[in-house]
Amino acid sequence: MNKNKNSLAIFENFKIRRVFDEKKEVWYFSIIDIITALIDQPNFKRAQSYWSTLKSRLKKEGNEFVTKCDKLKLLSADGKFYKTDVADTETIFRLIQSVPSPKAEPIKLWLAKVGHERIQEISDPEKALNRSRDYWQKMGRSKQWIQQRMMGQEIRNKLTDYWKSADIKEQDEYAILTNIIHQEWSDFTVKEHKKLKNLKIQNLRDHMTDAELVFTALAELSTRQIAEKMEAKGLMENKIPAQKGGQVAKNARLELEQKTGKKVVSSQNFLIKNKNKEIK
Numbered sequence: 001m002n003k004n005k006n007s008l009a010i011f012e013n014f015k016i017r018r019v020f021d022e023k024k025e026v027w028y029f030s031i032i033d034i035i036t037a038l039i040d041q042p043n044f045k046r047a048q049s050y051w052s053t054l055k056s057r058l059k060k061e062g063n064e065f066v067t068k069c070d071k072l073k074l075l076s077a078d079g080k081f082y083k084t085d086v087a088d089t090e091t092i093f094r095l096i097q098s099v100p101s102p103k104a105e106p107i108k109l110w111l112a113k114v115g116h117e118r119i120q121e122i123s124d125p126e127k128a129l130n131r132s133r134d135y136w137q138k139m140g141r142s143k144q145w146i147q148q149r150m151m152g153q154e155i156r157n158k159l160t161d162y163w164k165s166a167d168i169k170e171q172d173e174y175a176i177l178t179n180i181i182h183q184e185w186s187d188f189t190v191k192e193h194k195k196l197k198n199l200k201i202q203n204l205r206d207h208m209t210d211a212e213l214v215f216t217a218l219a220e221l222s223t224r225q226i227a228e229k230m231e232a233k234g235l236m237e238n239k240i241p242a243q244k245g246g247q248v249a250k251n252a253r254l255e256l257e258q259k260t261g262k263k264v265v266s267s268q269n270f271l272i273k274n275k276n277k278e279i280k
Helices: 032-036 044-058 064-068 088-098 106-125 123-137 143-165 170-188 191-196 208-230 232-259
Strands: 006-009 014-021 026-030 070-075 080-089
Touching: 006 106, 014 032, 014 070, 014 232, 026 070, 026 088, 032 080, 032 088, 032 143, 044 064, 044 088, 064 088, 064 123, 064 170, 080 088, 080 143, 088 106, 106 123, 123 143, 123 170, 143 170, 143 208, 208 232
Parallel strands: none
Antiparallel strands: 006 014, 014 026, 026 080, 070 080
């Protein structure tokens, strides 16, 4: 599949992992996340047990839609990617019919809505930007923070566009290079930085301070420009510009810290401030 990055969608208080196939223009949703919402069971192991039992029963009954479920790598709570049962919207609709739940109809309406929004965003990317801006505003982010977050995302997109053209594999290799850049400029791995901020499955960048966003953007901008000059291809060659780009931002960070006496990398997050809006 020609997929974009893993992303999250919110149904009530439940986070639904999903992947979009840009070629087919189809969403693939995590089945276990849908089950979790359907049976209103936040305990992952119990929801997983429910799905395993249901899947086994449906197979014995010869239900064809089970065979239409795929396995794709999705981001887990521990920050790693694992193969997870996923299905497209049509298959999820059929699954919902097999689960007695008062949330069945609301989830169907929600699935139709998020699918339609993505198609709109493909034809008009500005809609995606506006949706993100509205989301961050509701989370209480300042205008300055939102501007820096969006600027950083544009820089990130240009870097991943280069990686894609340089034969870098999405997900695993993107994550390796991203971690190199991040550790070089911040002296923290992505996992360590998330732990410092007490984050689990949340997007680290959505919880960065203004300064962290700026230095992340500087590191990724530098990485892309160095990689372009080197004409780096493949994972091994691109590790060099990742290190050098991160080092550019690190030098700037150290100079700023020396002059201000204040550390750039922070434990600050938006979870406590927005505890009624953003679920841990």
